[in-house]
Amino acid sequence: MSDDVVDLNAKFEQFSEHWSPKLVARLNNYEVKLVRIEGEFVWHSHQDTDELFLVLEGELTIQLRDRDVTLGPGQLYVVPRGVEHCPRADGEVRALLLEPAGVVNTGDAGGDLTAVVTEI
Amino acid sequence: MSDDVVDLNAKFEQFSEHWSPKLVARLNNYEVKLVRIEGEFVWHSHQDTDELFLVLEGELTIQLRDRDVTLGPGQLYVVPRGVEHCPRADGEVRALLLEPAGVVNTGDAGGDLTAVVTEI
Numbered sequence: 596m597s598d599d600v601v602d603l604n605a606k607f608e609q610f611s612e613h614w615s616p617k618l619v620a621r622l623n624n625y626e627v628k629l630v631r632i633e634g635e636f637v638w639h640s641h642q643d644t645d646e647l648f649l650v651l652e653g654e655l656t657i658q659l660r661d662r663d664v665t666l667g668p669g670q671l672y673v674v675p676r677g678v679e680h681c682p683r684a685d686g687e688v689r690a691l692l693l694e695p696a697g698v699v700n701t702g703d704a705g706g707d708l709t710a711v712v713t714e715i
Numbered sequence: 716m717s718d719d720v721v722d723l724n725a726k727f728e729q730f731s732e733h734w735s736p737k738l739v740a741r742l743n744n745y746e747v748k749l750v751r752i753e754g755e756f757v758w759h760s761h762q763d764t765d766e767l768f769l770v771l772e773g774e775l776t777i778q779l780r781d782r783d784v785t786l787g788p789g790q791l792y793v794v795p796r797g798v799e800h801c802p803r804a805d806g807e808v809r810a811l812l813l814e815p816a817g818v819v820n821t822g823d824a825g826g827d828l829t830a831v832v833t834e835i
Contacts, residue, residue, distance in 0.1 A: 603789045620793050622765045622813060625745065627791070645742045651789075669723045669771075671747070673740050693742060693813065 603629065603651060607689055609715045616692055616700060618714040626696050628712065632688040638681040639702035646674045646694045653688035657681075666690075723749065723771060727809055729835045736812055736820060738834040746816050748832065752808040758801040759822035766794045766814045773808035777801075786810075 601619050606629050610617055614636060616628035632655060648657060649671040657664040657672060658681040664672050674680050701709045721739050726749050730737055734756060736748035752775060768777060769791040777784040777792060778801040784792050794800050821829045 599792070600784060600786060601791045603791070620767070620791060622767045622793050623796075623815070625813075627767070647740070647742045647747070664720060666720060671721045671723070671740060672719070673742050676743075693745075695743070 601627075603689075603691065606715055607631070613687075614700070614708050615710045616712050618712050621696070624696050625693060626698075626712075628692040628694075629715075630690050630692055632682060632684045632690055633686065635683040636681055637701055637704045637706055637708055638679055639704035640677055640679045641674075641694070641698060641702045642677055644695050644698055645676050646698070647692065648672050648674070648682070649691040649693070651689040651691060653684060653686050655688045655690060656683045658683055721747075723809075723811065726835055727751070733807075734820070734828050735830045736832050738832050741816070744816050745813060746818075746832075748812040748814075750810050750812055752802060752804045752810055753806065755803040756801055757821055757824045757826055757828055758799055759824035760797055760799045761794075761814070761818060761822045762797055764815050764818055765796050766818070767812065768792050768794070768802070769811040769813070771809040771811060773804060773806050775808045775810060776803045778803055 606619050613631050613633045616630040618626050618628050620627040650666040650668055655666045660679050726739050733751050733753045736750040738746050738748050740747040770786040770788055775786045780799050786792055
């Protein structure tokens, strides 16, 4: 990660795995991450923070307990703190995530999909 | 502003003025704003916070005292806290800004371009 211009498409070319957010920029104590999403994640919540999803490519469904939120390119949604959610995508999605540093992707759920965030 | 999906293009259709950021989403105590940029802003800095610029359309030059940073669509840059900068665009730019709530667009410079941020 450099402190210079971040080209989102170029960053996406640097990794291919799903559900493994990559850190591309810091803003104070917040982190901008890029993630490739395909298939279904795990139900989880983040007790201490909201979480922003901005879709860059593809169609992302963020399942909530009472409804689904569907995002296409150029659309964003903020999952409020404490709200259970489970992202799902039938095709591949490229998304930008924004949240405070140190947030674990699987929140309170843990499990095999818990990712160690690396910088690219 | 709703707590639902934010479509960035649709939000941009709701205003036309330049240098007047509109609040479209909140993430904890941070704000996501959209801004139309054309021409040259004022030199200023933000002593207490970094500031993220993500360009969605057009080409934005962020002048720093020692160099220019140029951003096209899909490129972002974080101006570090305390660093003097002056955005400039020859054609119109659509950009997304991210910073803590309450940050004044003209920072320490003030003046006529100081904007009251409204929610859309």
